[in-house]
Amino acid sequence: MAEIHRLGEPGAQAPTELAGDTPTMRLFSLLELIATKDQLFTLQGLVEETGTPKPTLHRMLQQLESSGLLIRENNGRHYGTGVRLRRMAEDLLINDMHHGARRAVLRNLVAELGESCNVTAVSGSEVVYLDRIETSEPLRITLQAGSRVPVHCSASGKMILSQLSPAQRKRLIAAAPLERYTNKTVTDPELIEEQLQRVRRDGYAIDDEEFLPGMVCVAVLVPTSNAVSNLCVAVQAPVMRLTPEKGLKLLPALQRAAAAIGRIEAESGAGEGTADGGSPAGAGGADGAEDELWTS
Helix, strand or coil: CCCEEECCCCCCCCCEEECCCCHHHHHHHHHHHHHCCCCCEEHHHHHHHHCCCHHHHHHHHHHHHHCCCEEEECCCCEEEECHHHHHHHHHHHHCCCCHHHHHHHHHHHHHHHCCEEEEEEEECCEEEEEEEECCCCCCCCCCCCCCEEEHHHCHHHHHHHCCCCHHHHHHHHHHCCCCCCCCCCCCCHHHHHHHHHHHHHHCCEEEECCCCCCEEEEEEECCCCCCCCCCEEEEEEECCCCCHHHHHHCHHHHHHHHHHHHHHHHHHCCCCCECCECCCCCCCCCCCHHHHHHCC
16 A cells, blocks of 8 residues: 655655555555645645655646546645545445444444434534434434534534634634524624634533524534544434433433544544543644645
């Protein structure tokens, strides 16, 4: 498999070699490097970072763009990750080999709480349901793995965004379509920032009928040793059974389940998380590297 090697002494500003024995493996190595980016990038920037000849890199970027793995944005000089690449990452999370273990944790959580529960991650400006177990209650909101909800009015979206710096949150919220779904949906960026500050302080997030009328959701982060966690565990129910006040009483069970999933993710190598702290799979690095999760 292709690898990315840092050339030169540790800590030095040295080029990043695109390793690989074949053109295909070098393309894969370039994708690995791009996946670490926290912002859009240019051809010239990659030339300077990798030391690869400009014509060679230009040809590689054209191949990745034509396959839908990258897209060109702004004035056509900047590149970002494409829909095909992001969907591939989502599919890996949904269908990974530890899916059964994660699902067993969810099943036990649903049995304990009596309500639908899910594991979610953020991709672009949406929250993706990676796994979900429905309650046996006849009145329920049915959503399947792969379903998407807006990041600004979902408990999981607010929980994950709350970890970022104020500047990063401002930039990401400014780029998101802040559509109003109910009369409780918050679309004012300043009010959303106030919500995120509260969520960061409290360690949990609530969707109080902000996405669907009559639906309440409570979410907590799955612990990881990385700078930012891009997984949440959440419970969802009709407001007649779950109010924000009742949701607070469910936090210990949610946190236990999140810790268990954190251990599963750490053992799988998807994240280096621990069950007792940290903030799985997702970003690394402080005050910048987190954005790659939400590049659209």
